[in-house]
Amino acid sequence: MKKLIYLDNAATTKTAPEVVEAMLPYFTEYYGNASSIYELAGESKKAMNEGRAKIADVLGANANEIYFTGGGSEADNWALKATYEAYKNKGNHIITTKIEHHAILHTCEWLEKQGAKITYLDVDENGIIRLEDLEKALTPETILISVMAANNEIGSIQPIKEIGAIAKEHGILFHTDAVQAFGQLPINVDECHIDMLSSSAHKINGPKGIGFLYIRKGVKIRSLIHGGAQERKRRAGTENIPGIVGYGVAAERAARTMEERTAKEREVRDYLINKIETEIPYCRLNGHRTLRLPNNVNFSFQFIEGESLLIMLDMEGICASSGSACTSGSLDPSHVLLAIGLPHEIAHGSLRLTISEETTKEDVDFVVEKIKEIVARLRSMSPLYEDFIKKQK
Ligand SMILES: *Cc1c(COP(=O)(O)O)cnc(C)c1O
Secondary structure (H helix, E strand, O other): OOEEEEOOOOOOOOOHHHHHHHHHHHHHHHHOOOOOOOOOHHHHHHHHHHHHHHHHHOOOOOOEEEEEEHHOOOHHHHHHHHHHHHHHOOOOOEEEOOOOOOOHHHHHHHHHHHHEEEEEEEEOOOOOHHHHHHHHHHOEEEEEEEOOOOOOOOOEOOOOHHHHHHHHHOOOEEEEOOOEOOEEEEOOOOOOOOOOEEEEEHHOOOOOOOEEEEOOOOOOOOOOOOOOOOHOOOOOOOOHHHHHHHHHHHHHHHHHHHHHHHHHHHHHHHHHHHHHHHHHHOOOEEEOOOOOOOOEEEEOOOOHHHHHHHHEEEEEEEEOOOOHHHHHOOOOOOHHHHHHOOHHHHHHOEEEEEEOOOOOOHHHHHHHHHHHHHHHHHHHOHHHHHHHHHOOO
């Protein structure tokens, strides 16, 4: 089998060996239900408390403000739906952005059907909101601001500290989807005045199907999942103990290695960006050059289809994405690329490469060589490109 080069770490990451190792005993040996009273269950409960404490530490939160969920999507759904439910008598207006993950956007569309008014803030050409727009959008009916910490497609980082300050000043709740940012960027919930924060383990070398919603003490949101009394009666269902253990180890590991790991990733990221810009004509970097996730690269190549590029890269053993995994299979261009002002035909020729700490400059050299070959081949088959070149002469 040829070497696999995995550059889709925004879609999911490889579970770290130390994470898997920490989880295993909670399948085979300590499999008790944490709600039971015998000693075996005590082991599960202890492990769960440790996992919760490790995660809380990373955010500067209290362990009893961390509520485990079945992933990032559930945490996003919960934050929005339950806040609306709890605060709709106070007001029905929610502010979010045009570039959120679908877990936020589709939930907002559902809430609109329930009577919510949603403002979707524009972003600038780099994918970052303008604070003046946020201030202008505030009304006496506004109950919640939900702005992602960093974007999953173009990596743009939002000014969450400033957004939190605005929310606090006006007595409005602030939720942030930090699924891409948690473990990649330092976040302190007090410094940023965050009331709720969503995260997911599988984006930081943890297991799939486990996430959490941080809910600041005093925020009175209700349950989304009804049933047993788990998670302080706010999220029913037998706890995913192996998942929580793995998440705790992954979070602790991400925080411990953050500085060194992200410095290395930034270097490889910028090497990749420079190489594409110098070697491949008619391309455009999407997202901000520096205010971007350390592992994110997103380019549009004129005169090609992103899907064709992906298939041909796959034949070379290279895993990449045309935007977000959730939109693949649909022919609509990414809502994020449209929001930064790309015309449809350019948005269609986009490629997202998200590196990991294991990605080397040699990998980058190989990948860029392949992209260059494939883009040239696809362009040679494009009548639009032919016309364009004729006009240049
Ligand atoms: C992946 C992702 C989600 C969804 O998380 P899941 O755990 O896969 O449900 C939500 N928001 C962002 C920004 C993401 O990248």
